[in-house]
Amino acid sequence: MDDHKQGGLATRLPTEVPRCPINVAARRSGLSAHVIRAWERRYSAITPERTSKSRRLYSDWEVRRLVLLRQAVELGHRIGEIARLPMEELRALVGRDTLPGVEASPRIPLPRARLVEVTLDAARALDGAGFAQALLQATRTLSVPELFDEFVGVLAAEIAAQVRSGKLRLAHQRFAAAYLRSYLGDLLASCGAAPWSSSVVVSTAPGELQELGAMMAAVTASRAGWDVIYVGPSMPIDELAFIAQQRNANAVLLSSASDAAACEPALAKLRGAIGAEPTIFHIGAALPSAQPPAGLMQPASLLEFSQQLEAIRRS
Numbered sequence: 001m002d003d004h005k006q007g008g009l010a011t012r013l014p015t016e017v018p019r020c021p022i023n024v025a026a027r028r029s030g031l032s033a034h035v036i037r038a039w040e041r042r043y044s045a046i047t048p049e050r051t052s053k054s055r056r057l058y059s060d061w062e063v064r065r066l067v068l069l070r071q072a073v074e075l076g077h078r079i080g081e082i083a084r085l086p087m088e089e090l091r092a093l094v095g096r097d098t099l100p101g102v103e104a105s106p107r108i109p110l111p112r113a114r115l116v117e118v119t120l121d122a123a124r125a126l127d128g129a130g131f132a133q134a135l136l137q138a139t140r141t142l143s144v145p146e147l148f149d150e151f152v153g154v155l156a157a158e159i160a161a162q163v164r165s166g167k168l169r170l171a172h173q174r175f176a177a178a179y180l181r182s183y184l185g186d187l188l189a190s191c192g193a194a195p196w197s198s199s200v201v202v203s204t205a206p207g208e209l210q211e212l213g214a215m216m217a218a219v220t221a222s223r224a225g226w227d228v229i230y231v232g233p234s235m236p237i238d239e240l241a242f243i244a245q246q247r248n249a250n251a252v253l254l255s256s257a258s259d260a261a262a263c264e265p266a267l268a269k270l271r272g273a274i275g276a277e278p279t280i281f282h283i284g285a286a287l288p289s290a291q292p293p294a295g296l297m298q299p300a301s302l303l304e305f306s307q308q309l310e311a312i313r314r315s
Contacts, residue, residue, distance in 0.1 A: 018049040018057035025058040029066035032136050034182065036066065038129035043083035045069055068094055074137065079129055115141065116155050123159060123176040124168065131176065135183045144223045145303035148216040152180065156212055177212065184215040188230060191222035198313050199227040200251040200281075201244050203235040205263035213255035213284050220302045221253075224309050237266055241273035250312065253281040263287065267296060279312055281305065 025048075026033045039045040046065055048056040058066075068090040072082050077093060085093075115138045122130035138151050159176050162168040202218040204211050211233040218230040229247055231240070244252050252270060256263040264287050270280060280296050283305065287298065299305035 018059045018062075020058040020060075020063060022048075022056045022058070025056075025063050025066065028063050029070060030136075030140070031066055031070055032132065032186065034186065035129060035132045035136060038132060039066075039069065039079060039083060042129055043080055045079070045083040065090070070133075073133055079133065112142070112146070112150050112154075115151055116158065119155055120158060123172050126172070126175055128175075128179060131179050132183070135179070139187075144220055145301070145306055148220065148302045152184075152212070152216060156180070177210075180212055181215065184212065184219060187219045188215065188222060188228070191219065191228070197225055197227040198250040198309075199229060199247050200253055200309075201229045201231065201240060201247065201249045202253045203231050203240060203255075204233040205254050205256040205266050206234055206236060207262065208256050208258075209233050210257040211255070213257060214253070216302060217253055217255060217281070217283055217305060220306050221309055224306050225313070226309060237269045237273060240270060244274050244278060249278055251279040251281060251309075253283065256282070256284040258285055261287075271295065281308075 020028070022033045022036060025031075026036060029036070031039075036046075040048065046058070046062045048058045048062060050056055065087060068087070069079065069082065071094045072090060073079050075094070082090065082093065115134065119131060119134035119138070122128075122134055138147060142151055156176070159168060159173050163170060163173050200221050202214050202221070204214045214233065215230070218228045222228045229243060229249065231243060235243075240252060240254075243249070252274065254263060254267060254270070263282065263284075267280060267282060267287075274280075276295065282296060282298050283302075297308055299308055
């Protein structure tokens with residue numbers, strides 16, 4: 001790697017002075033803060049300076065290096081093989097230099113099936129940085145409904161199928177789930193809603209600990225302009241009702257990944273606890289009953305869920 005940090009601050013070029021916190025470096029480089037930390041920790045791709053409170057600070061030079069690394073990875077190079085290359089070699093890989101102020105270059109889209117394949121390969125290798133980078137590329141390539149219905153959902157289902165067939169281990173599934181939870185949590189935290197927005201409370205059915213479906217629904221609602229109160233998995237119905245009443249929620253959503261039959265009485269109890277007005281959504285496995293609780297909506301996809309939310313808000 002280039003020896004660019006020799007000498008004190010007074011002797012450095014302006015581009016070598018560390019001044020960008022990690023959130024700014026992430027925005028300028030087109031990477032997530034999680035990926036930047038992983039590349040630093042695992043591959044020593046960069047070595048940012050730290051403040052007295054141990055907060056990372058990045059120079060323009062380091063941001064440009066991150067941009068080149070991202071572009072090289074998008075072209076198919078493995079981060080572990082290129083992380084410590086000098087800048088000149090990185091520029092040669094990418095095929096052009098990068099100018100200050102244009103770091104967020106156009107993405108190189110991959111077909112959805114290829115995105116799933118690349119992310120699955122990273123899970124198989126237990127490659128956290130590669131998995132996180134694949135998720136980031138999917139985020140930049142797909143809209144939110146596509147991202148969840150046609151990428152994250154497909155990826156999770158494929159990993160589960162390969163665990164059942166013995167091609168992957170439980171360790172691979174837990175590894176992927178941990179990164180997906182972190183990724184969805186970051187997406188949810190980055191969303192905002194106007195103070196006059198409609199509100200929805202989101203959780204999983206009691207006893208249901210698989211929360212990816214609920215988290216995807218929460219992000220979908222937030223991106224649709226709703227104020228989302230996400231309370232994690234398996235919240236007791238009485239507590240959900242309290243939250244809905246305390247926040248005067250317009251809707252409550254429960255997800256169930258497997259045992260929909262066990263979810264049905266919980267939905268009936270929820271309807272009795274919150275009254276007839278708020279809409280109740282259920283996503284996941286289909287309910288067995290031909291007569292679900294009154295006012296229940298069961299979208300078949302997150303795109304349909306988004307459309308239903310828009311219809312409620314306009315009514």
